[in-house]
Amino acid sequence: MDYAEVNTIRDQFQAGLWPQFLQMVSINGLRGWTGQAVEFNFPVVAIVGENGSGKSTLLKAATCVYNQENKDKKFYPSAFFVDTHWDAIKGVTLTYRVKRGHNIDTFRVSKPTKRWRDPENPPKRNVYLLDISRTLPLDASAGYAKIARSAAAEIESDEINDEFRQRLSHVLGRTYQKARFATSDVDARRQIGVLQREWGEVSQFHQGAGEDATLDLFRILQNVPNNALLVIDEVEASLHPRAQRRLTRFLLWLSRQRRVQIILSTHSPYVLEELPQEARVLLLPGPQGLSVVYGASPEFAMSRLDDEVHPDAHVFVEDRNAEIWLREILASSPETSELLHRIEINPVGPANVVGMLGSLGKAGKLPYKSLAITDGDHPYQDCQKLPGDLAPERVVFNALKAIGWSNLPDRFGIGAGSLFTALEDALLEPDHHKWPTLVGNQVAKSATSVWEILCTEWSRSCLDKNVRQDIASAIIAAIQ
Helix, strand or coil, X not given: CCHHHHHHHHHHHHCCCCCEEEEEEEEEEECCEEEEEEECCCCEEEEEECCCCCHHHHHHHHCCCCECCCHHHCCCHHHHCCCCCCCCCXXXXXXXXXXXXXXXXXXXXXXXXXXXXXXXXXXXXCEEEECHHHHCCHHHCCCHHHHHHHCCCEEEEEECCHHHHHHHHHHHCCCCCEEEEEEECCCCCCEEEEXXXXXXXXXXXXXXXXXXXXXHHHHHHHCCCCCCEEEECCCCCCCCHHHHHHHHHHHHHHHHHHCCEEEEEECCHHHHHCCCHHHEEEEEEECCEEEEEECCCHHHHCCCCCCCCCCCEEEEECCHHHHHHHHHHHHCCHHHXXXXXXXXXXXXXXXXXHHHHHHHHHCCCCCCCEEEEECCCCCCCCCEECCCCCCHHHHHHHHHHHCCCCCHHHHHCXXXXXXXXXHHHHCCCCCHHHHHHHHHHHHCCCXXXXXXXXXXXXXXXXXXXXXXXXXXXXXXXXXX
């Protein structure tokens, strides 16, 4: 993640520098949506969820509240959500909260029975929707095969400007001397993208799928005006992981430069890892309908239940350190260690995400049995908590220090003097999250390895068996 870029955008957004902003979309009566609302709390937001969870429905609905300067470019729900022999679209309400300058207004688009009803005096804004059809290869698109066979000359050429060409080169990891769109003498309505590399030019008929789709994307992005709304379905399509990361960083830059709001859907952890917590929205289907989860970790947001693994319950914790500590707590007794074969422990993100999942699980809104366990310093009503009232690192380090770092030299395999110095020095760092890394740097071990050793020894020497049993009992209750 480009933390400097993200922090700059966060500061500017909180200062109100995005004068046009779609703050909320609520959908009722459409494709499994029953009134759930999605809040957009950052200028670039990624929507993630399983196939069929409602991502595309949300993206299309987001475009329909605005009028455009060119009325021919307006997006209508009647074009997206069509009545068919099998689908009767009625009883639908789309509700929007829109910021315009200092004003915040609510608008509604509805279809009670047969006709869609637009709001009076809808807001105006330039809106761009890039759906998955943009990734269709050029030679498979209608009308282009004739150009490939018959074109004899160019009658016009439009170049991507130097700044966007250079950024295209960076995203795809290749140097392009030119990037342009040529109009042939066969069909003036259809342009062909052409990229020039060190050995010559190659058209979209022969470019790789990633080059083809990204070149088309950059042509559109180059012309997106200030304060527009840009909606992109499956932003990572046809791109390898490094290109996905670079494209996401480019979109953050574009959003900041032009105050553009960007809503995208993704199935990629690489895209999510480039965005801050408030920019990630997970659509989670369950037995009682769709739930909207904000700020989930990329790992949890992208997780899928394997067809061959069927845990009796999912246990949600904040991060990897909490997961390791919980495993060691349960493994410290033969009776409770059996539970490790029956559960899947998922680090899902900050305490508020764990708390939200705890509430959803308690209400029966998740598609599986679950238990949420927060760190001791972040208790939530519907959650169990890990031992102590402090962060896990503080509980473990301080307790082991109180017993003289007992048995740790043997577990680390190094002399007591060097090890104790490393441990004591780490405690001087105000940020407890850094303690395992600081120790690891001194003893030539990874932060994960250090934390595992400390948690194992803490569980053997410091853990109250009643505390362990309380956690085990909560897991057993969740399983039953």
